[in-house]
Amino acid sequence: MEKFKKLTREEFNGLAKELEELKTNKRSEVALRLRDAKAQGDLSENAEYSEAREAQSFLENRIQTIENTLASSEVVDTSGQKPDVVAIGMTVVIDMDGVEQKFEIVGGESADPAQSRISIASPLGNALKGLKVGESTTFQSPKGEVGIRIKNISC
DSSP states (O other): OOSSEEEEHHHHHHHHHHHHHIIIIIHHHHHHHHHHHHTTSOSTTOHHHHHHHHHHHHHHHHHHHHHHHHHTEEEEOOTTOOOOSOOTTOEEEEEETTEEEEEEEEOGGGOBGGGTEEETTSHHHHHHTTOOTTOEEEEEETTEEEEEEEEEEEO
C-alpha cells in the first residue's frame, strides 16, 4: 500500500480551499446555529439543536478527513512531463469495446465519472495505469470484462 495518496495540484488546491472555507465560514455558521438553538430552552426536545449538533459533527469529520488527506498526500506535477504513459494528471482517449471515450485520470478525491474524471484507483484507472498509446488490456466492470485500447495520452 502506498504511504501517500497521489493528488493532482488542482485536487490538492481544491481540498485546501475547501478546508479554509470549512474552518473559517462554515464553523462560524454552525456555531451560530448552535447558539440560537440553545437559546430556545429545553435541549431534550429541540430539533433545531439536534440538527445543529449533527451538522457540527459532519463538519468536524469533513475537516479531519481533508486535513488527513492533505497531510498524507503527494502532489503529482504533470507540467513539463511527457505524456508517454497513463498516470495521474493525464487525459487519456481510449477505445472501449469499439466506443471512443476520453477520461481525466485523477486521485480519488475529485473522481467524478459523470464528468469523465476517473480515479487512478478505480478498476478502469488501475487497468489504464502505466499503459502507452497503442497498448491494450481488459478490466472487470460491473457488466463483465471490457477490452480497452489507448488511443491518445495528453497532459
